[in-house]
Amino acid sequence: xxxxxxxxxxxxxxxxxxxxxxxxxxxxxxxxxxxxxxxxxxxxxxxxxxxxxxxxxxxxxxxxxxxxxxxxxxxxxxxxxxxxxxxxxxxxxxxxxxxxxxxxxxxxxxxx
Amino acid sequence: xxxxxxxxxxxxxxxxxxxxxxxxxxxxxxxxxxxxxxxxxxxxxxxxxxxxxxxxxxxxxxxxxxxxxxxxxxxxxxxxxxxxxxxxxxxxxxxxxxxxxxxxxxxxxxxxx
Numbered sequence: 001x002x003x004x005x006x007x008x009x010x011x012x013x014x015x016x017x018x019x020x021x022x023x024x025x026x027x028x029x030x031x032x033x034x035x036x037x038x039x040x041x042x043x044x045x046x047x048x049x050x051x052x053x054x055x056x057x058x059x060x061x062x063x064x065x066x067x068x069x070x071x072x073x074x075x076x077x078x079x080x081x082x083x084x085x086x087x088x089x090x091x092x093x094x095x096x097x098x099x100x101x102x103x104x105x106x107x108x109x110x111x112x
Numbered sequence: 113x114x115x116x117x118x119x120x121x122x123x124x125x126x127x128x129x130x131x132x133x134x135x136x137x138x139x140x141x142x143x144x145x146x147x148x149x150x151x152x153x154x155x156x157x158x159x160x161x162x163x164x165x166x167x168x169x170x171x172x173x174x175x176x177x178x179x180x181x182x183x184x185x186x187x188x189x190x191x192x193x194x195x196x197x198x199x200x201x202x203x204x205x206x207x208x209x210x211x212x213x214x215x216x217x218x219x220x221x222x223x224x225x
Binding site: 033097102 | 116143145147153156171203205210211214221
């Protein structure tokens with residue numbers, strides 16, 4: 001059983017389109033991180049959200065943490081080929097010794 | 113300011129050999145976490161160490177796997193008598209303090225023939 005479910009698993013869109021990817025769980029997390037991973041590299045942190053209902057913006061990327069701190073979404077506006085990559089969400093549960101639980105990721109391809 | 117460093121980046125071993133993976137945390141970071149990424153799977157936590165101490169090894173297989181983070185030098189993840197199922201990408205992350213942001217290294221891709 002995957003603790004964090006990400007959807008969709010694969011997404012292929014044209015440059016300029018908008019998209020949203022989701023990260024859902026039945027568990028409550030004290031914080032949730034979004035990472036982007038490129039082939040052959042390690043995950044690179046994009047954002048951390050800690051408060052239920054929190055919205056953070058990073059240029060064309062908007063991250064939202066659900067009110068109950070069980071889910072999150074990442075919205076990209078006017079996607080560009082440079083946005084191509086594997087987007088991972090990872091949650092930290094209270095009392096878990098700070099270990100991160102990862103979803104399987106959404107593989108995004110933005111075609112020129 | 114160098115990031116987390118891992119070596120080797122690629123490691124090939126035959127079944128039954130030993131694999132040693134090294135992780136040098138970011139400067140000033142004393143907390144190290146090891147994760148494993150199997151094909152088609154998400155990253156899975158293995159072990160959390162602070163200098164000279166194992167804090168949480170709940171994700172480590174019971175046999176053949178061990179980890180250390182000595183007072184001096186890098187953290188080492190050691191896999192004895194490797195099997196084909198150990199083939200994966202192994203990532204380490206470091207943080208300055210407990211609960212602080214974890215920064216990941218580029219990973220070591222282990223292939224067991």
